[in-house]
Each structure stands twice: as C-alpha cells, then as structure tokens.
Amino acid sequence: MQSHLPRAARNYLEQLRRELGFLSDAERTEILAHTREQISRLPGKGRRKSELLRSLGDPAVVAAGFTRTEPTELKVSSGRQFLTRILAWPIFALSVLTAGLLVLGSHFVALVEPLSFGYVGGSMFGALAELELSLGSAVMFFAFIPALFSLLPLVVHGTPGLVLQIVGALATTAACVLGLASLGAFLIPLAVLLWAQAFTPLLMMRGSMARPGPAWLVCAAVALLASIGYTTYRGMQGFTGNVWLILAPAAALAVLALLLPLRRRWAHIALIATGLLVMAAGFIAALPGTFEAPLLWPWLAGAMSFAVGHLALAAGMWHERARNLLALL
Structure with a gap:
C-alpha cells in the first residue's frame, strides 16, 4: 500500500x-x-x-543495477522441439485409433463399400485392387506405420530425424496408394499430417514470429471444403437413414472450415472436436444395428477436419509462444 x-x-x-x-x-x-x-x-x-x-x-x-533472470532469447532448437512435440502426440493418437479401427473394427462394422473408389478393369485402380487382394489382410498392418513414425522425431533430432519423418510420410503415402481401392483410404489424413509434421517446423522457423499467411489458410479451407463435399456426396449414396444425419454435420464442418482464415483459436478447437464427433457418429452409423453405412466417408471427413484444425491450432500456439518470449526482449 x-x-x-x-x-x-x-x-x-x-x-x-x-x-x-x-x-x-x-x-x-x-x-x-x-x-x-x-x-x-x-x-x-x-x-x-x-x-x-x-x-x-x-x-x-x-x-x-538489476538484471532479468528469465530467458531473453528464443532458441531455435527449443522452438523446433516445441513444434515437433505439439504436432507429434495428436498424430500418434489418430494413428493408433486408425490402426485399431482397421485391425479390429473390420470384424463388426462396415468399413468400406465394395471397391469404394470404383473399379475399372485395366485401370490404375483395377491394378491396385488386384495387388491389395493379393496381400490380403496384411494390408491392414500398414496402418501401424504412422503410429511408429509419428513419435520418432521426439527422440531423433536434427537431419536424421527429418530423414525419418520423410521416410514415414513416404511409407504412409505408399500405403494409401497401395490400398486406395479400400482400406488405404483411411490413411490419407495421416499421410497429410506426417508430411506436415516434417515440413511445418522448417517453414515456421523461417522467422521467430512466423505463422501461416492468409494464402495458406485460404488454400487449407478450400481443400477441406472440397474433401467435405466429396465425402458427403459419396456418403449419401445408398444411405438408408434421414439425409440430414449426413448434411447437418457436413454443414457444421463446412462453416468451421470457412472460419480457418480468421485465425480464431476457438474455431480451430471446434473444428477438431466436430471432426472427432463426425468420426464417432460414422462409426455408430456403420454398426449392424443401425444403418450399416460405410465408415470410410464420415471417417475421411472427420479425420481431415481433425488434421487441418490440429495444424492450424499448432501454428497458432507456436506464434503465441514466440510472441510471449520475444516480449521479454
């Protein structure tokens, strides 16, 4: 006083x-x-x-006569580790969830419709479908590739860590292409996340206050809207329930996707949460006691929303951390 x-x-x-x-x-x-x-x-x-x-x-x-006892500079290494850490664990969680679904869920839910991306004799998809059938159930174990590589950057740093991240992204992408006729499509959101995990820290570390520009966010919103539109259209094919059970969550995801360029943390969190809810609702709709609808389409819509929302939230967290630390200077 x-x-x-x-x-x-x-x-x-x-x-x-x-x-x-x-x-x-x-x-x-x-x-x-x-x-x-x-x-x-x-x-x-x-x-x-x-x-x-x-x-x-x-x-x-x-x-x-006094000196500051708190850190006065933002170390590049700590910034990269911070980004790697906040990216890695959610990717690992989604990887484990996807792997468990493909290995265990196929016994009691309808994962995909027959040759969900279409089969044309002699086409690329036809050749991939034949190759996938020749591998049999072993294809499902490709789902564990993202779970393995998502956490390696936490223990392997520097150039070796980056190389392993690229190898993991390439392997997951190959698994997507290999199984694109059916189960491999579940890995598409994980492939996107693993590529982002490899290159996002490099892009964000260009400047201590770097964050995605409007062009990046607009492109992400457009890509997400396109995936939501396509998966909604495919999910409605042959659906026996009320069409609003598909249109309502799709509309919610679309509205949140449009909010991406505004850089609102609450919108990013809402996009992540809504994506997870759509995935859960799709799983329920795929149960034999409900509609036996293919899980692939709501899963892709929800997981892609989760992926984009997670990347936007991580970028915002990095920017806020950098701003707070530089305020000490």
Missing part, C-alpha cells in the same frame, strides 16, 4: 516502477516492496523526505 506514503515517496516508487519495466511482474513487485520498506525506515529528524530519498539513488541508476 502506498496511500500512507508522502507524495515524494510515491512519485519515487512510480518512477522506479517505470524504469523496471524490463523485468517480470514478480521481480518488479519484489523490488518495489523492498524499496518501500527502505523508505519507511528512513529517519526524518527535520529533513525533507525528498532529500532523504536522494540517498537511495536515482531510480534510473537503481534500475540499471
């Missing part, structure tokens, strides 16, 4: 507070409390308080 202090003392403390602006709130508060205690112990003995305050020293000189 300063109300009982003389005006000269209050002015001195206010000036000192301004001079100590480079310190954290906790450090500044501690120094001002100590200074108030010193002022309260100054003897009067007929001398003016302003004269006594001069014995403490000029506020600018006093402030110059």
Whole structure:
C-alpha cells in the first residue's frame, strides 16, 4: 500500500516502477516492496523526505543495477522441439485409433463399400485392387506405420530425424496408394499430417514470429471444403437413414472450415472436436444395428477436419509462444 506514503515517496516508487519495466511482474513487485520498506525506515529528524530519498539513488541508476533472470532469447532448437512435440502426440493418437479401427473394427462394422473408389478393369485402380487382394489382410498392418513414425522425431533430432519423418510420410503415402481401392483410404489424413509434421517446423522457423499467411489458410479451407463435399456426396449414396444425419454435420464442418482464415483459436478447437464427433457418429452409423453405412466417408471427413484444425491450432500456439518470449526482449 502506498496511500500512507508522502507524495515524494510515491512519485519515487512510480518512477522506479517505470524504469523496471524490463523485468517480470514478480521481480518488479519484489523490488518495489523492498524499496518501500527502505523508505519507511528512513529517519526524518527535520529533513525533507525528498532529500532523504536522494540517498537511495536515482531510480534510473537503481534500475540499471538489476538484471532479468528469465530467458531473453528464443532458441531455435527449443522452438523446433516445441513444434515437433505439439504436432507429434495428436498424430500418434489418430494413428493408433486408425490402426485399431482397421485391425479390429473390420470384424463388426462396415468399413468400406465394395471397391469404394470404383473399379475399372485395366485401370490404375483395377491394378491396385488386384495387388491389395493379393496381400490380403496384411494390408491392414500398414496402418501401424504412422503410429511408429509419428513419435520418432521426439527422440531423433536434427537431419536424421527429418530423414525419418520423410521416410514415414513416404511409407504412409505408399500405403494409401497401395490400398486406395479400400482400406488405404483411411490413411490419407495421416499421410497429410506426417508430411506436415516434417515440413511445418522448417517453414515456421523461417522467422521467430512466423505463422501461416492468409494464402495458406485460404488454400487449407478450400481443400477441406472440397474433401467435405466429396465425402458427403459419396456418403449419401445408398444411405438408408434421414439425409440430414449426413448434411447437418457436413454443414457444421463446412462453416468451421470457412472460419480457418480468421485465425480464431476457438474455431480451430471446434473444428477438431466436430471432426472427432463426425468420426464417432460414422462409426455408430456403420454398426449392424443401425444403418450399416460405410465408415470410410464420415471417417475421411472427420479425420481431415481433425488434421487441418490440429495444424492450424499448432501454428497458432507456436506464434503465441514466440510472441510471449520475444516480449521479454
């Protein structure tokens, strides 16, 4: 409390507070409390308080004697590790969920419709379908590739880590292409995330305050809207339930996709949560007791929304962290 202090003392403390602006709130508060205690112990003995305050020293000189104890620079290595960490764990979680679904869920839910992307004899899809059939159920175990490679960057750093990330992204992409006629399509969102995990830190570390520009966010919104539109159209083919059970969640995802360029954290979180809900709703719709609808289409719509929302949220978290750390400078 300063109300009982003389005006000269209050002015001195206010000036000192301004001079100590480079310190954290906790450090500044501690120094001002100590200074108030010193002022309260100054003897009067007929001398003016302003004269006594001069014995403490000029506020600018006093402030110059203190140094900040918090970090004053943003290390590139720590920034890259921060980005890798916030990207890796959600990708790993989605990878494990997808792998478990493909290995276990195929026994009691309708994952795909027969040759869901269409089969034309002699075409590329026809050749891929024949190759997939020759591999049999082993194709499902390709789903564990993203789960393995998503966490490697946490333990392998530098150039070797980047090489492993690219290898994981290439392997997942190959699994998508190999099984594009059916189960491999479930890995498309994971392939997108693994490529982003490899190159997002490189792009974001170009500048300490870097973040996706409007063009990136608009392109992401357009791509997500296209995937939502396509999966909605395919999901409605042969669906026996009320069509609004598909259109309503698709509309919600579309609205949240349109909000991506606004850089609102709540919109990114809502996109992630809605994507997960669409995936769960699609699983329920695929159960034998409901509509036995192919899970592929709601899964793709929800997982792609999860992927784009996660990348946007991670970029926003990095930008906020960089801004807070640079505020110390």
